Amino acid sequence: MENKTLLQKIEDKTAVIGVVGLGYVGLPLAVEKAKAGYRVIGFDIQKKRVDMVNQGINYIGDVVDEELAQIVREGRLSATTDYDHIKDVDAVAICVPTPLDKYQQPNTSYVEGSARSIAKRLHKGMLVVLESTTYPGTTEEVVQPILEETGLKVGQDFFLAYSPERVDPGNKVYNTKNTPKVVGGVTPECTKVAAALYRSVLEGEVHEVSSPRVAEMEKILENTFRHINIALANEMAILCNRMGIDIWEVIDAAKTKPYGFMAFYPGPGLGGHCIPIDPFYLTWKAREYKYHTRLIELAGEINNYMPEFVVERSMKILNRYGKALNGAKVLILGVAYKKDIDDLRDSPVLDIIQLMEKNGANLKINEPHVPTFTLNGKEYKSEELTPELVEQADLVLITTDHSVYDYQMIADKAKVIFDTRNALKNVKEIRADYEKL
Secondary structure: OOOOOOOOOOOOOOEEEEEEEOOHHHHHHHHHHHHHOEEEEEEEEOOHHHHHHHOOOOOOOOOOHHHHHHHOOOOEEEEEEEEHHHOOOOEEEEEOOOOEOOOOEEEEHHHHHHHHHOOOOOOOOOOOEEEOOOOHHHHHHHHHHHHOOOOOOOOOEEEEEOOOOOOOOOOOOOOOEEEEEEEEOOOEEEEEEEHHHHHHHOOOOOOEEOHHHHHHHHHHHHHHHHHHHHHHHHHHHHHHHHHOOOOOHHHHHHHOOOOOOOOOOOOOOOOOOOOOHHHHHHHHHHHHHOOOOHHHHHHHHHHHHHHHHHHHHHHHHHHOOOOOOOOOEEEEEEOOOOOOHHHHHHOHHHHHHHHHHHHHEEEEOOOOOOOOOEEEOOOEEEEOOOOOHHHHHHHEEOOOOOOOOOHHHHHHOEEEEEEEEEEEEEOOOOEEEEEEO
């Protein structure tokens, strides 16, 4: 296999790079590869995304608008819905969703579909890298057989590797370019070529591992670590509430220890496309080895209970004023699953909205980063956050601690506040009846 040809193309930046899936992972990756000097072709089944990219219009928070516009103007990045252009690329990254189905089992249909689209255009010397988070074994058990149905053999005719995405939407310090990358190829040559490509694009360290399975497992470990520690923080918050102890003060005290403790914080539940989902890929795969991942599932139970806990606490708070949740005016601040982003995927606030409405609450919702959204076929509009809107609410429920909120105004005008994010921690004076998670 003439890997020198591809390595040379990587070195002199003449390789054409493909990215399948132009979402939260794929578009930032495509932009970085184009900024590094490669010609990049993005592939997506959504024509709206493709059209926006080709017009230089950004729709992902972690991409700089002007950088996207510039590389499109210069012809370094283009997008298409026509997967036939995969035959023109030297390397292609698969960055498509890997959701769970209703039975909490991995749905690899997007990965399989992408692999089949690539297989139809696979040629000698091509590099294929799977970036989608998935269970250990996917690269070699799912993607490799599809690609080898062509008669081409991995390690002889083409390169195949796994390199997990590590996107943290809204992170002001770490982004696609400077976050360290892990790469594991099916063969040592596959690892070498994939690592060379990432080193030519990224500033972060590229860490090589012995196989795709190791790389797949390390990504699951990353998110399972957070999943379990957030569950611990949530369970402590539930207990501290019963004991009349401020969990936020407890965590602040604990994190003064310079070793042996890492601060995780409670909240209204887990959201996003990673932490609530990824650990259950491992839970599913573990059954094949006759092992039951008890800790992961228990953590899931705790985290999934948090929206219900928030609504129960809201009921108790309103009860103190002789009000039922049924008919109460509740103002929800923030629907995105974390601060300062516009991503509602698997946000626990969506569950809180449904539970509130099921119990008859009269909801007003403000989400500064998402003007409108649809939930179970019903459209919700973000209300303008005015002092009058805050004053009118029987309960102000802070569910996402966006930086744009005027917390002093909220503290001055609200009657009752339930803060699930400790968002008012820096407010000097709070006139409202104030409770934290």
